[in-house]
Amino acid sequence: MYSEIILTSLVFLLQVLITYSLSESKCNFNLAVIASAGEKNSSGDAESKVKTEGSDHIEYNKNEYFVFIANLDSDEIQMHWLSAGQMPYSSLGAVLKAPQLASKKVLMATNAGMFNPKQAPQGLYVEKGKVLVPLDSSKGLGNFYLKPNGIFYIDANNEAHIDTTETIGRNNLRLKYATQSGPMLVINGIIHPGFNKSSVNKKIRSGVGIINSKRVVFVISMKEVTFYDFARVFKELYHCNNALFLDGAISEMYLADLNPEQKGGQFGAIITVEKK
Numbered sequence: 001m002y003s004e005i006i007l008t009s010l011v012f013l014l015q016v017l018i019t020y021s022l023s024e025s026k027c028n029f030n031l032a033v034i035a036s037a038g039e040k041n042s043s044g045d046a047e048s049k050v051k052t053e054g055s056d057h058i059e060y061n062k063n064e065y066f067v068f069i070a071n072l073d074s075d076e077i078q079m080h081w082l083s084a085g086q087m088p089y090s091s092l093g094a095v096l097k098a099p100q101l102a103s104k105k106v107l108m109a110t111n112a113g114m115f116n117p118k119q120a121p122q123g124l125y126v127e128k129g130k131v132l133v134p135l136d137s138s139k140g141l142g143n144f145y146l147k148p149n150g151i152f153y154i155d156a157n158n159e160a161h162i163d164t165t166e167t168i169g170r171n172n173l174r175l176k177y178a179t180q181s182g183p184m185l186v187i188n189g190i191i192h193p194g195f196n197k198s199s200v201n202k203k204i205r206s207g208v209g210i211i212n213s214k215r216v217v218f219v220i221s222m223k224e225v226t227f228y229d230f231a232r233v234f235k236e237l238y239h240c241n242n243a244l245f246l247d248g249a250i251s252e253m254y255l256a257d258l259n260p261e262q263k264g265g266q267f268g269a270i271i272t273v274e275k276k
Contacts, residue, residue: 093263104274113181115268123180149182159213185243206251209240
């Protein structure tokens with residue numbers, strides 16, 4: 001009799017445990033679906049609010065950024081390294097006062113990429129069709145050499161591109177402006193495989209992405225972010241097939257309407273966007 005009672009009790013407890021387990025699994029599944037939907041809606045909401053041209057201040061995945069989208073049909077992108085005295089312009093403020101920009105309305109200025117201790121561009125640099133620094137396809141340490149790295153350039157047809165160093169090294173291109181940097185942030189629609197979603201390495205970061213051959217997006221984080229989160233801005237928000245990291249903690253961005261006081265820095269080359 002007692003054994004029958006014990007057996008009945010065990011069967012009952014087993015049924016309770018199975019029911020609880022299934023209920024908890026269903027609850028966890030529903031929570032995961034809700035969280036996933038919330039993330040997608042948040043991403044969609046951010047995307048619906050971004051501008052398609054000009055300067056912007058955005059928040060994406062709890063990080064804030066200054067953004068500028070250049071339209072090459074109405075804007076001109078230039079790069080500047082040495083003044084008439086063959087000295088680096090160095091700061092954004094100095095470039096804004098440069099003679100070649102005196103009659104221009106400068107909308108955006110930011111450092112073009114990495115440079116050596118003498119403020120010479122690290123890797124390929126082309127200005128007004130002249131190669132001033134050759135392509136660097138060597139191996140080394142640091143962000144610049146985190147392969148694949150790449151080149152942001154404007155070609156002779158006034159179209160914008162970002163290619164990996166390996167790709168551009170195989171092609172005979174007519175370049176108007178070019179700056180080499182690294183690493184690539186997005187390569188053929190895929191975030192750089194070396195970036196870790198769980199990384200705790202956060203820095204101020206600036207970069208450039210290609211929306212299409214006539215639209216270029218420049219982005220700088222307002223606070224420290226990981227490489228992975230920074231790359232997501234280009235891939236998910238602006239749908240860039242290719243994007244390139246420009247530089248880290250020292251980066252700055254002048255925006256005539258949103259960030260006009262940002263005129264400092266001690267850089268190599270500098271990128272500007274002016275109204276045609």
